Amino acid sequence: MHLFSRRRSVRAYLLAWIILPITLLIVVDSFWLYRNTLKSVNAAYDRMLIASVHSIGDLLRIENGELKASLPYAALEIYEASYSSRMIYRITDLDGQFLDGDRDLPIYSGKANKSALYPLLAHIYEDSYNGEPVRVAALFQPVVSNSPRGTALVQVAETQGYRALLARSIFIETLMRQALLLVVIVSITLYVVSRALQPIDALRRQLDQRAADDLSPVAPPMAPRELQPFIRALNGLMTRLQRQLNHQQRFVANASHQLRTPLAVLKTQVQSGLKGDAPAREILGEMSTTVDRATGLANQLLSLAKVEQLRVSGPQEVCDLSMLAREAAVDLSPLIAEKNLDFELDAEKAYVNGHPWMLGELISNLLHNAIRHTPKNGALGIRVHPRPREVELQVWDSGTGIAPDAIHSVFTAFSSVGTSSGGLGLTICHEIVDSMQADISLHNRLDSTGACIGLNARVVFTPSEMPNAS
Structure with a gap:
């Protein structure tokens, strides 16, 4: 239907589906009302026809061997033309010959049922009189005499014009009341629908009056229960857009x-080289270090931007955390070998829902941070352990640990611990963990005497089912 295929307003949709069925019901009800009214009018007037035909039948008698019909003047008045309808009668004698009344009224073609329990019952039928439809009552009246010879046929007919006129009059009056009822229903429906849609109009006005950068949650007053899911979804969208906007602003500010x-x-290094303040090889070495630092910083900024992009629209899949840990260890093995570190990998099969790149970036950043803070010839490692209700990832080192008051601040971009800048590595880790609804925490590793022997980064994920072999 067009109501479904075209975009229409809610007001038009509600009005159409409320008013149209009621209108159709009124039309159908009016049709049946006219039929029932006509049936009731026919029943009432048919009783008069039956009474008339019996009255005439009671006046029949036999005199000198002949059938006589002696109708008083008062009885004949109803058969004269009047303003309402016209009534005609006809009497046929014992031999089937016309006796009295109007010859133009067709004779009843039915036969008397002599074996009937009630032979004096009148028969009602419709016929035509001079081209005009009439309703006729026919009665086979037994004639009482010393030697009865049979029955006489008495017919009384009435034109149907007045019956139809009366039925139409009742129908029109009822139809006018139905139309008035429909007008009342339409008015009430318009009022109720308009009142019901006022919260939507209020929400629209509230959004129109907002500034372009206002993404705070909307809270229209007196919002109905049916509108609450839409408002929650809209506020959820506002929150995601605000987070995306804040991320972009932070990215631009950090960059x-x-x-x-x-x-x-x-x-400065280029200017120093041009002035000849230091040998060219020394200046170029310093410039290479600066470029490497800027490149690493740019890569971290791009990684942070990619994490936010995947948080919003990235596909989720089942990932093998142990395999990703092995890949990260292989990628960073040159750095491990450069510092002659003792690396330990204890990774059991464990599956989590996430994006492979994000999980790989998480493990790489944690491992890179551990390598950076572990002294030469030290030890570090990765552990992956599945548990009944969680999957645990640990990256530990043998560095100097972290001050207790700095444990939470290290996840802030470019935070510093001691004299070493934290950069964006742990910030990227925190964003990845937050997007996966996991939990990350840092703890100092202590020996039996309570001395700090390193740092342990622990991430707890929600486990996922093992993927199918296919």
Whole structure:
């Protein structure tokens, strides 16, 4: 139907589906009302026809061997033309010959049922009189005499014009009342629908009056229960857009702030090389270090942006955390070998829902941070352990640990622990864990005497079912 295929307003949709069925019901009811009214009018007037035909039948008698019909003047008045309808009668004698009344009224073609229990019952039927439809009552009246010779046929007919006129009059009056009822229903429906849609109009006005950068949750007053899911979904969208906007603003601020320093250093080094303040090889080495630092910072900024992008629209799949841990260890093995570190990998099969790149980036950043803070010839490792209700990932090192008051601040972008800048590595880890609804925490590793022997980064995931072999 067009109501479903075309975009229409809610008001038009509600009005159509409320008023149209009621209108159709009124039309159908009016049709049946007219039929029932006509039936009731016929029943009432048919009783008069039956009474008339019996009255005439009671006046028949036999005189001198002949059938006589002696109708008083008062009885004949109803058979004259009047303003309402016209009534005609006909009497046929014992031999089937016309006796009295109107010859133009067709004779009844039915036969008397002599074996009937009630032979004096009148028969009602419809016929035509001079081209006009009439309703006729026919009666086979037994004639009482010393030697009865049979029955006489008495017919009384009435034109149907007045019956139809009366039925139409009743129908029109009822139809007018139905139309008035429909007008009342339409008015009440318009009022109720308008009142019901007022919260939507209020929500629209509230959104129209907002500033372009206002993404705070909407709270229209007196919102009905049916509108609450839509408002929650809209507020959820506002929250996601606000988070995306905040991320972009942080990205621009971090990029402009952090890239300014290496670029300024690089410019100073170039100027120093042009002036000949130091040997060219020394200047080029310093410039290479500065470029490497700027490149690493740019890669971290791009990784942070990619995490936010995948948080919003990235597909989720079942990932093998142990396999991703092995891949991260292989990728960073040159750094491990450069510091002659003792690396331990204890990874059992464990599956979690997430994006493979994000999980790989999480493990790589945690492992890279552990390598950076572990002294030469030290030890570090990765553990992956599945549990009944969680999957645990640990990346531990043998560095100097972290101050208790700095455990939470290290996840802030470019935070510093001691004299070493934290960069964006742990910030990226925190964003990845938050997007997966997991939990990350840092704990100092202590020996039996309570001395700090390193740092343990622990991430807890919700487990996923093992994927099918296919």
